[in-house]
Amino acid sequence: MPRAVRERQMLDAAVRTFGQRGYRAASMDEIADLAGVSKPLVYLYLNSKEDLFTACIRREAQALTAAVREGVRPRLPADRQLWEGLRAFFSHTAQNPDGWAILHLQARTHGEPFAAEVSAMREEIVAFVTRLIAVAARDARRDPSLPEHEVAGLAEALVGAAESLAAWANAATGVSARQAAATMMNFAWAGLGDLMEGRSWSEQR
Amino acid sequence: MPRAVRERQMLDAAVRTFGQRGYRAASMDEIADLAGVSKPLVYLYLNSKEDLFTACIRREAQALTAAVREGVRPRLPADRQLWEGLRAFFSHTAQNPDGWAILHLQARTHGEPFAAEVSAMREEIVAFVTRLIAVAARDARRDPSLPEHEVAGLAEALVGAAESLAAWANAATGVSARQAAATMMNFAWAGLGDLMEGRSWSEQR
Amino acid sequence: MPRAVRERQMLDAAVRTFGQRGYRAASMDEIADLAGVSKPLVYLYLNSKEDLFTACIRREAQALTAAVREGVRPRLPADRQLWEGLRAFFSHTAQNPDGWAILHLQARTHGEPFAAEVSAMREEIVAFVTRLIAVAARDARRDPSLPEHEVAGLAEALVGAAESLAAWANAATGVSARQAAATMMNFAWAGLGDLMEGRSWSEQR
Amino acid sequence: MPRAVRERQMLDAAVRTFGQRGYRAASMDEIADLAGVSKPLVYLYLNSKEDLFTACIRREAQALTAAVREGVRPRLPADRQLWEGLRAFFSHTAQNPDGWAILHLQARTHGEPFAAEVSAMREEIVAFVTRLIAVAARDARRDPSLPEHEVAGLAEALVGAAESLAAWANAATGVSARQAAATMMNFAWAGLGDLMEGRSWSEQR
DNA sequence: TATGAATGAGCATTCATTCAT
């Protein structure tokens, strides 16, 4: 069996195990078993538990950013791009709960080698959102009087809100990716103040 | 030395160790050392690692909710209450990074006995926010045409955004609790859309 | 509360705990709790776990030998003395299962300081039986052509059989001390060979 | 080194350690040391201390019953079968003092999982003796007017006597298996009463 | 007389990791 395939099996098993048990509670024995190979082979291919976990994080991070990137049509107005990105995000996390658990919970919880890995991805997403906000500001013919720093904070908050909603939507049965995205747009774009006045964000214009 | 004092020392040491190392990686030996007592005493007073961690979660959760509750003056308009709550929240988390790490990261990452504990606290905060939104809607003389479910999602998103900003503010040096709270208000109350048009939320009116 | 009474309470608790849990599994904590006193007091009165266990063994051994001694009228013929001794033995062990467990199981299982203690008692009983056999032989006007050594073996076997029956009678519901003693007499006095021929031992002559 | 061999070594070491120290006092460290392997290997092969002890009991129980079974020629008269069985029994226990200590003392002293294991073996032996008694009764052309229950008691007493003699013979130097068996036959078959009259059981008729 | 507070030492168990084949 070619190496690439074996490696994929191992990563699949590892993602599942790490996602469900957590980094420390997952044992290499269980992962090897689930992958259907012997433990030494896992070490031969992936060196150590740490490296294996890092590989999981990287793969899942790339899968997530790719899904979001592919979900967004870059020519649309900023709010529409955000809308599409959010839909892709909620959709992907709902379909890959173990991967999402690794990125959102495990990697950040278990210290330096891993937190850095996931931060890279997060920054990519934050940068994407930051760019959207800048574009929107330009389209509104406004000088970016919002300072850099403030924009970064807004993006951070937006991403955090989305992450939180992802967990909520996954847990609360019956909340679709679309609904979660709609809630996010209302919250982030329209703002609570506007919502109070009866103005909510809407996909149609 | 009286029991109550010793117990406090142990909890302090445990919060610090759990917060920095994580639940699994923290060893009872290290906690006992840091508390300046022998391991058996930790077991005598706090029964088990699980119970000790639960006690940490409970203490930190109560400290956090108490801080927020005390920071809010209940007669003010909803947005002002939110503003004050956020300031208290960011302030408390900045001053108790280990406690916040336990609540935000560790407890949620390590499965059922603990996740439930922190969920209770989180629900209390979400309920507080939900109530604020409802009050704001009433004050704006709007029928609560925002459905229950949508409000829950908004509150969830708001809390998630705040949690995310807390981590960000703690990490990025030089962001004060006040600044973080302002960013949150802009984000949550004014909304990105308004911000684009130059309307941001402001403490003065 | 006078020392003697306290000490009795402790020994009672210890016998029960050792009898039910075993020497190693019984904890000084549990014994102190059951006795209703603090642990240091147990140490003050009885020095150590080892000494405490030894004290239990001694007390129960004396109680058992006393019960047997008091049950036997020394002027009767040998077989009647044996009969009475067996009844007293089965009766006492049935009423003190924990004490009997200590003597029969725990003390012999846990090595030297204790095994010696119970051996002393056992030898006393074996000596009693040996004497009975010798008396019976004299009464039958037979030279003791049974060698010393053989007699010791017989006595040992008899005591072993009785001990075994005690456990069996205690476990099998509905076997009285009297029945157990009768079985023993049939077995030991009449012998299987005689039983086969229809001759069994009988209390009435 | 192949697994089966290693496993035997471990069981040998365990039987010796459990037999001499007792179940609780024996440490897995000591057993592993004595077996010449590391502790994790013991766990890998035998799961837990409890399982290891159970495996010891089972192995020794089977060895003992096999030795007795093989020592008995089934066509002989009942008393001769008993004689042969006893010789095999005393011989085996004398040669395996640690195994015998496990079966006779340790297993019965340490509660349910183990006591049940050894009870099974004991019942097999008691059943064998019971059958012998029944056969002897038939051969003597006697109705089995000995009630079931009485026979069970007799068998129990006989086995107990033998167990007791085994310990005695092992301790008292210079008592051979043959002598112990002879004493048992005199005791059990002839009965003390007969012995008093000068009639003892004899191998020759 | 009696106890609350405290600990040194040990034990069963697990796990990431490595050889020799």
Place this chain on the structure above:
DNA sequence: CATGAATGAATGCTCATTCAT
């Protein structure tokens, strides 16, 4: 390419025992 065999190092937890009061 793949594995059966093996281990050093921790870790959670318990227990007999002792002071200071």
